[in-house]
Amino acid sequence: MKLHLIRTACPTALLFALAGFWSRAATIAEERVIDGRMHHLRSGEQREWSEFPAESEGGTLRVAFSAEANAAAVTLRLRQRDVKQSWRLRLNDRDLGLLPNDENPMTTFWEIPPATLRKGENMLVVTGSGPADDVEIGDLRLVDLPRKRALHAATVKVRVVDADTGQPMPARVTVVDQQGSLCSVGAESNARLAVRPGVVYTADGQAEFGVPEGAYTVYAGRGFEYSIDSRHLDATPGAIHQLDLAIRREVPLDGYVSCDTHVHTLTYSGHGDCSLAERLVTLAGEGIELPIATDHNVAIDYLPALRESPVLGRFTPVVGNEVTTRVGHFNVCPLDATDPAIDHQGGDWSQVFAAIRRAGPRRVIVLNHPRDLHAGFRPFDPRRHIAMTGENLAGWRLEANAMELVNSGAVQSDAWRIVHDWLGLLNAGLRITPVGSSDSHDVARSIVGQARTYIRCRDENPGQIDVAEAVKSLLAGQVLVSYGLAAELTVDGMYGPGDVVAAGDQRELKLRVRVLGPSWSAADEVVLFMNGAEIRRAKIEPPGRMQGGVKFEADWRIALPSHDVSLAVVAVGPGVAGRFWPTAKPYQPDSPDWHPYTLGATGAVSIDCDGHRGYNSPREYALKLIDESQGDASVLATRLREFDEATAAQAAAELRRRGELLAGDTVATLVKQGSPATAAAVRRYIDAWKASEAARAASSP
Numbered sequence: 023m024k025l026h027l028i029r030t031a032c033p034t035a036l037l038f039a040l041a042g043f044w045s046r047a048a049t050i051a052e053e054r055v056i057d058g059r060m061h062h063l064r065s066g067e068q069r070e071w072s073e074f075p076a077e078s079e080g081g082t083l084r085v086a087f088s089a090e091a092n093a094a095a096v097t098l099r100l101r102q103r104d105v106k107q108s109w110r111l112r113l114n115d116r117d118l119g120l121l122p123n124d125e126n127p128m129t130t131f132w133e134i135p136p137a138t139l140r141k142g143e144n145m146l147v148v149t150g151s152g153p154a155d156d157v158e159i160g161d162l163r164l165v166d167l168p169r170k171r172a173l174h175a176a177t178v179k180v181r182v183v184d185a186d187t188g189q190p191m192p193a194r195v196t197v198v199d200q201q202g203s204l205c206s207v208g209a210e211s212n213a214r215l216a217v218r219p220g221v222v223y224t225a226d227g228q229a230e231f232g233v234p235e236g237a238y239t240v241y242a243g244r245g246f247e248y249s250i251d252s253r254h255l256d257a258t259p260g261a262i263h264q265l266d267l268a269i270r271r272e273v274p275l276d277g278y279v280s281c282d283t284h285v286h287t288l289t290y291s292g293h294g295d296c297s298l299a300e301r302l303v304t305l306a307g308e309g310i311e312l313p314i315a316t317d318h319n320v321a322i323d324y325l326p327a328l329r330e331s332p333v334l335g336r337f338t339p340v341v342g343n344e345v346t347t348r349v350g351h352f353n354v355c356p357l358d359a360t361d362p363a364i365d366h367q368g369g370d371w372s373q374v375f376a377a378i379r380r381a382g383p384r385r386v387i388v389l390n391h392p393r394d395l396h397a398g399f400r401p402f403d404p405r406r407h408i409a410m411t412g413e414n415l416a417g418w419r420l421e422a423n424a425m426e427l428v429n430s431g432a433v434q435s436d437a438w439r440i441v442h443d444w445l446g447l448l449n450a451g452l453r454i455t456p457v458g459s460s461d462s463h464d465v466a467r468s469i470v471g472q473a474r475t476y477i478r479c480r481d482e483n484p485g486q487i488d489v490a491e492a493v494k495s496l497l498a499g500q501v502l503v504s505y506g507l508a509a510e511l512t513v514d515g516m517y518g519p520g521d522v523v524a525a526g527d528q529r530e531l532k533l534r535v536r537v538l539g540p541s542w543s544a545a546d547e548v549v550l551f552m553n554g555a556e557i558r559r560a561k562i563e564p565p566g567r568m569q570g571g572v573k574f575e576a577d578w579r580i581a582l583p584s585h586d587v588s589l590a591v592v593a594v595g596p597g598v599a600g601r602f603w604p605t606a607k608p609y610q611p612d613s614p615d616w617h618p619y620t621l622g623a624t625g626a627v628s629i630d631c632d633g634h635r636g637y638n639s640p641r642e643y644a645l646k647l648i649d650e651s652q653g654d655a656s657v658l659a660t661r662l663r664e665f666d667e668a669t670a671a672q673a674a675a676e677l678r679r680r681g682e683l684l685a686g687d688t689v690a691t692l693v694k695q696g697s698p699a700t701a702a703a704v705r706r707y708i709d710a711w712k713a714s715e716a717a718r719a720a721s722s723p
Contacts, residue, residue: 052166056087060160065107065150072614074156083148083159092139095168098132101161101203107152114144124467125607127203128219133169173208174232176257182227182242185268190227192306192333196220196241196602204601208232214332216300221466223307225332233257241602242267245308245471246504249570250542250602272540272570278476279487281312283388284353284459285470290317294463298327306333308471311484312492313337316344316353319366323359335485347374350401353388354378356489375421386496388457389422391432393440394610402443405718408710409443411675412450415714423497424455428505428621430473431461432609437619441592445554448588448626449668451639455496456623458503476502499625506543506620509593510536511627519625522637525582533578537593541570543620545595548574553587553640553668585665586638588626595620644672655691663697670703
C-alpha cells in the first residue's frame with residue numbers, strides 16, 4: 023500500500039498482498055503502518071498546556087493511503103494522548119466514532135466494517151471540536167483481523183489476592199503497553215467486570231480478557247490504602263497467560279471509613295460513561311466503603327442493584343443528590359429515594375438552602391468545586407468572595423456544612439487555593455467540614471474514590487456501616503481528606519479533628535503529626551496552620567517520603583496565645599504518574615503550566631485557650647472587640663494587640679461592611695497604632711478587597 027499523507031505525515035511505501043488478503047482467515051495478524059508519526063493537533067485557538075509546542079498542526083489530521091477493498095471487517099489501531107474534548111474519527115466519509123475522552127495515553131482499536139476501504143486511495147480524517155484541547159494522535163496501523171479477534175491474540179487470566187490472607191479481592195487491573203499507553207483489551211463489562219481501554223475492574227479478583235500481540239505490564243491495585251503488584255507479559259498469538267498478583271493494605275487507617283461524597287453514573291446523570299452496574303464494581307475495586315450517590319437533581323438508592331451484585335457486603339451505599347442549581351452545586355445526604363425531589367430552581371443561596379432545609383434536618387450539605395465555573399457562576403469568584411476572611415461580598419449566607427477541599431475530577435491548578443478558602447471560612451466562624459471526593463462520572467477517566475474522605479467511624483463491617491454515626495462524625499469535622507496522601511493530627515495524645523480541646527492553664531500543646539500513604543505515592547512536605555496562618559513546615563526526606571504506611575511522624579510543641587485557635591495539618595507531594603492510578607490535570611485550569619500533586623489534610627482541631635464558652639472564632643472575637651471599642655479606632659487597635667492576624671482581618675471586614683473602615687482615618691489608625699500583625703492583616707484585607715472591586719469592574723459591561 024502506498025501512502026500519501028496530507029498534513030505532515032511522513033510518506034511510507036507499503037504493499038498489500040493479493041486482493042483476497044483481507045478476507046482470508048488469518049490466525050496471526052498482519053499489521054501495516056499507514057502513519058508512524060504522532061501528530062500534535064489543537065481544537066480552539068489557545069494553547070491548552072505549555073508542555074505542547076506553541077504551534078500545532080491544526081484541528082484536523084488527514085491521512086491519505088492506498089489499499090485494497092476489504093471484503094471482511096478489519097481493524098484500525100491508533101494511539102492518542104491528552105484527549106479532553108470531542109475528536110471524531112472518519113474513514114472515507116464513514117463515521118468510526120469519537121475517540122475516548124481521556125487525557126491518559128491510550129492505544130485503541132477501531133473496527134472497519136466490510137467494504138469501507140476502497141481499492142486505491144483512501145482518506146482517514148480526525149477532527150476536533152470544542153474549546154482549547156491540545157492532543158497527540160497518530161501511530162496509525164491497519165490490522166488484517168476484525169477488532170474482536172485483534173484484541174484476542176492472546177488470553178490473559180488474572181487473579182488478584184490479598185497478600186496476607188491469600189483471599190481473592192476486588193481490584194483494578196491495568197494493562198500498559200510498551201509505549202506506556204493504556205491498551206484496549208478483549209473483554210466487555212458485565213456484573214463482575216467494568217472494562218475500558220487498559221482498565222479492568224474485577225468484583226472478585228478474577229478477570230479473563232484478550233490482548234493484542236505485544237509486550238505489556240499488568241498492574242493490580244485497590245485504591246489508596248493498598249500496594250501495587252505488577253507482572254511483565256509477552257503476549258504471543260494463541261497463548262494463555264496466567265498472572266497471579268498479590269496486594270496488601272499498606273495505609274493504617276483503622277477506625278476510619280473511606281467515603282466518596284460525590285459519585286455519579288451515566289444511568290442517572292445522563293453523562294459520563296459509567297453505568298450503575300459498572301459503578302458498583304469500581305467502588306469495590308477502589309476500596310470505597312461509604313459511597314454517596316449524587317446524580318444530578320435526583321435521589322438514587324444503589325441498594326436494590328447492590329443486592330443482585332457480586333460486590334454485596336463490600337460497601338454501604340448512601341442515598342444523596344447533587345442539587346445542581348444556577349448558583350452552585352450542593353451534595354445533600356442522607357436522603358430517602360422516595361421523598362420529593364429537592365427544588366433546584368432557586369436563584370440565590372437563600373432560596374437554594376431553604377429548599378434543602380425542607381428535605382429535613384441534620385443533612386450533610388457539601389459545597390462542590392467552589393472555584394469552578396458552572397452555568398456562568400463560580401461560588402468563590404473573586405468578584406463576590408474574599409478568601410482570607412471567608413466573606414461573600416453580596417451578603418449571601420453559605421449554609422453548607424462541608425466543602426470539597428479536593429475534587430479529583432476537577433483539581434485546581436494551585437493545590438493550596440481551596441485550602442486557604444476553607445481556612446478563611448473557619449476564621450469567619452462557619453463550621454465547615456473539609457471533604458475529598460472524586461466527582462467521577464466514568465469507569466476509568468476520573469477514578470472513583472481517588473480523592474476521598476476518611477470519617478472517624480466504626481469500620482469492622484464495610485457492608486453494614488452505621489450511616490447515622492458516620493453522618494454525625496462528618497458533621498462534627500472528624501475527618502481526614504485524602505488525595506494520594508493522608509495527614510493525621512493528635513493533640514495531647516487523645517484529641518483529633520473535630521474535637522474541642524480545653525487548654526486550661528496550658529500555654530503549650532504537644533502535637534503528634536503523621537503523614538500516611540502507600541508505597542507508590544510520595545510526600546514532600548507537611549504544614550501546620552493556626553487560624554489559617556502557617557506556623558510550621560517540615561520537609562519530608564527519603565526514605566520516608568516513598569515508603570508505604572507512615573511516611574512522616576513527628577512530635578511538635580506549639581505555644582498557645584490567650585485567645586482560641588483552630589489547628590489543621592496539610593501534606594503535599596508530587597502527582598502519581600503510574601497508569602495504575604494517575605492523578606489528573608485540572609478540569610478548568612488557571613494556567614497552561616501544570617505541576618501535578620497529591621494532598622492530605624486533617625479536619626480542624628479547635629483549642630479553647632481562653633476558657634470561655636468553648637471555642638470562639640476570630641470573627642466572634644472581632645465582633646466583640648468592635649462593639650466594645652464603640653467606634654474608637656484607637657481603642658480597637660489597642661485591643662487587637664492581644665490577637666492574631668485572623669482576628670484583625672475579620673475586624674477589618676466587619677468595619678468595611680459597616681462602612682467604617684474607609685471612613686476618616688480608621689485604616690491609618692489601625693496600621694499605625696496596631697501591632698505588626700494588625701497592620702499586616704489590615705493591609706492584606708484592603709488589597710484583597712480592592713482586587714475584588716477591580717475584578718467586578720473588569721466584568722461589568
